[in-house]
Amino acid sequence: MPKKIKQQYKTLKGFKDVLPGQQKYWDFLYEKTRQASVDYGFRKLDLPILEDARIYIKGTGKNTDIIEKELYAFEDKGGNNVALRPEFTPGVLRAYLEHGMINQPQPVKLFSWGPIFRHDNPQAGRLRQFNQFNFEIIGSDLPETDSQLIVMIASLYKSFGLDVVIEINTIGCQECRHEYVKELNKFLRKNKSKMCDVCQDRMQKNSLRVLDCKDKSCIEVTENAPQIIDYVCVECKDHFVKVLENLDEVDVIYSLNPRLVRGLDYYTRTTFEVFLNNESYPELIKIENQDSGVKKDKNKEDNSDDKKIALGGGGRYDNLMEILGGRQTPAIGMAVGVERVISALKFVRIEVPDPNQADVFIAQLGDEAKKKSIKMFEDMRRENIRVREAFSKSGLKPQLEIANRLGVKYTLILGQKEIIDGTIILRDMVSGIQEIVPFDKGILELKKRLANGNGIKIYTDNKPNQESVEKLETTLPIQNNQDQLFSESEPESETFELDDDLENFD
Ligand code: HAM
Numbered sequence: 001m002p003k004k005i006k007q008q009y010k011t012l013k014g015f016k017d018v019l020p021g022q023q024k025y026w027d028f029l030y031e032k033t034r035q036a037s038v039d040y041g042f043r044k045l046d047l048p049i050l051e052d053a054r055i056y057i058k059g060t061g062k063n064t065d066i067i068e069k070e071l072y073a074f075e076d077k078g079g080n081n082v083a084l085r086p087e088f089t090p091g092v093l094r095a096y097l098e099h100g101m102i103n104q105p106q107p108v109k110l111f112s113w114g115p116i117f118r119h120d121n122p123q124a125g126r127l128r129q130f131n132q133f134n135f136e137i138i139g140s141d142l143p144e145t146d147s148q149l150i151v152m153i154a155s156l157y158k159s160f161g162l163d164v165v166i167e168i169n170t171i172g173c174q175e176c177r178h179e180y181v182k183e184l185n186k187f188l189r190k191n192k193s194k195m196c197d198v199c200q201d202r203m204q205k206n207s208l209r210v211l212d213c214k215d216k217s218c219i220e221v222t223e224n225a226p227q228i229i230d231y232v233c234v235e236c237k238d239h240f241v242k243v244l245e246n247l248d249e250v251d252v253i254y255s256l257n258p259r260l261v262r263g264l265d266y267y268t269r270t271t272f273e274v275f276l277n278n279e280s281y282p283e284l285i286k287i288e289n290q291d292s293g294v295k296k297d298k299n300k301e302d303n304s305d306d307k308k309i310a311l312g313g314g315g316r317y318d319n320l321m322e323i324l325g326g327r328q329t330p331a332i333g334m335a336v337g338v339e340r341v342i343s344a345l346k347f348v349r350i351e352v353p354d355p356n357q358a359d360v361f362i363a364q365l366g367d368e369a370k371k372k373s374i375k376m377f378e379d380m381r382r383e384n385i386r387v388r389e390a391f392s393k394s395g396l397k398p399q400l401e402i403a404n405r406l407g408v409k410y411t412l413i414l415g416q417k418e419i420i421d422g423t424i425i426l427r428d429m430v431s432g433i434q435e436i437v438p439f440d441k442g443i444l445e446l447k448k449r450l451a452n453g454n455g456i457k458i459y460t461d462n463k464p465n466q467e468s469v470e471k472l473e474t475t476l477p478i479q480n481n482q483d484q485l486f487s488e489s490e491p492e493s494e495t496f497e498l499d500d501d502l503e504n505f506d
Pocket residue numbers: 086087088089118120125126127128130132134135136264310311312313314315317332333334335336337338339340506
């Protein structure tokens with residue numbers, strides 16, 4: 001017996017391979033997002049993954065969890081302090097400044113897509129390397145800009161087939177927030193002993209973050225906290241009202257959440273976050289909770305908040321450009337977590353098209369048939385027929401097994417007898433009916449059938465090759481599941497589990 005090789009190396013904790021069977025989700029999301037970016041006038045910007053760490057420390061903010069706990073920062077061989085990007089936004093502004101985009105017509109709309117690194121505690125829904133797609137609109141302070149970005153996001157999730165809830169809030173500008181934070185601090189100090197340890201610490205550095213703590217005792221405390229909407233200045237309130245009015249105009253459903261402060265330092269005025277609409281999927285959520293055996297944290301509220309699935313978030317950041325050394329330039333943006341959206345697609349059982357799904361398989365028996373099949377494969381590919389082969393196999397049975405697993409509609413079979421007769425066998429993989437067609441009409445016939453979506457028999461005068469037919473009568477069960485083909489090396493471990501993918505989201 002061959003010695004079993006023990007695998008030594010594995011992916012790092014919080015890092016994931018994206019296997020071939022999962023790529024269809026990535027293709028689907030990328031294509032939809034790219035199209036939306038074009039429709040709304042965004043231009044693609046690719047950024048380096050490694051940047052000067054200072055843009056994040058200054059931009060994202062040194063009191064945020066991202067910088068305090070999660071930044072992958074190190075000194076490179078030249079002694080520079082560099083960091084793997086923990087988000088796109090500061091890098092986008094760095095590029096805007098570096099390439100003089102201020103001289104372009106404003107606002108400048110930029111779309112990016114790629115990996116993000118946060119040395120987070122790996123757990124369900126939190127990876128150390130994950131991907132975001134990111135939109136920024138730089139150079140407009142108009143409420144219409146906020147609204148249009150949110151409208152775009154709403155329609156994007158719709159195009160994914162997901163029913164989402166958009167939560168929205170305003171956190172005012174630097175001036176009016178100052179007054180609010182003073183009042184909030186007074187309130188929190190009075191209730192300090194009732195709050196969790198993390199929030200007792202947070203209170204000193206960034207008391208706003210206490211508002212979105214998921215700890216039960218903190219939620220109870222902050223229920224009676226002063227609300228920011230009562231403190232924002234007339235301009236900020238007016239801005240917010242206009243954003244909401246515009247959303248009403250286009251029937252985008254939103255929900256006001258006065259606790260939505262977001263975990264990054266740079267936000268001003270509008271903040272928003274997108275969640276899967278649990279109400280639309282109550283049965284699935286119940287099943288997933290039962291099946292996943294999610295362990296509940298006793299300190300956390302046993303309500304829907306705990307199961308909220310943050311699929312994306314963003315907001316306005318009118319002062320970040322100045323912080324990064326530019327002149328004051330208003331801007332707004334948002335980012336979506338790709339892995340989380342994919343988890344949600346699986347969670348709600350959304351079927352996405354598979355660009356790898358083939359329609360036809362070509363099976364061959366014998367050297368001459370193999371030679372002709374190679375040419376026929378090329379001819380079909382040129383005719384845009386999605387065809388697969390297994391030239392490395394010679395027996396018919398293993399080839400048909402592969403065809404079956406690939407879920408093709410038709411298999412063409414070329415053996416020695418067919419070569420002599422100048423014919424080819426065309427097998428309908430669903431009905432099992434097979435017929436013989438002249439070899440040089442094979443592709444034409446396939447195209448007709450693929451266009452009609454049926455297997456109408458046209459060549460009735462050709463006698464079937466009895467030998468081949470008998471062999472084929474040892475029929476194989478029909479399986480239209482391509483993923484099973486890879487089941488050994490690529491288990492469908494991604495069958496969605498709430499426990500794995502969606503609990504404890506940001
Ligand atoms: P963020 O809320 O930190 O915002 O991240 C956006 C999204 O990335 C989250 O809603 C979530 O879907 C996903 N995400 C965050 N952390 C993880 C993780 N550890 N594992 C998997 N997915 C995760 C930003 O990054 C801002 N830059 C958004 C923005 C752009 N604001 C203005 N412009």
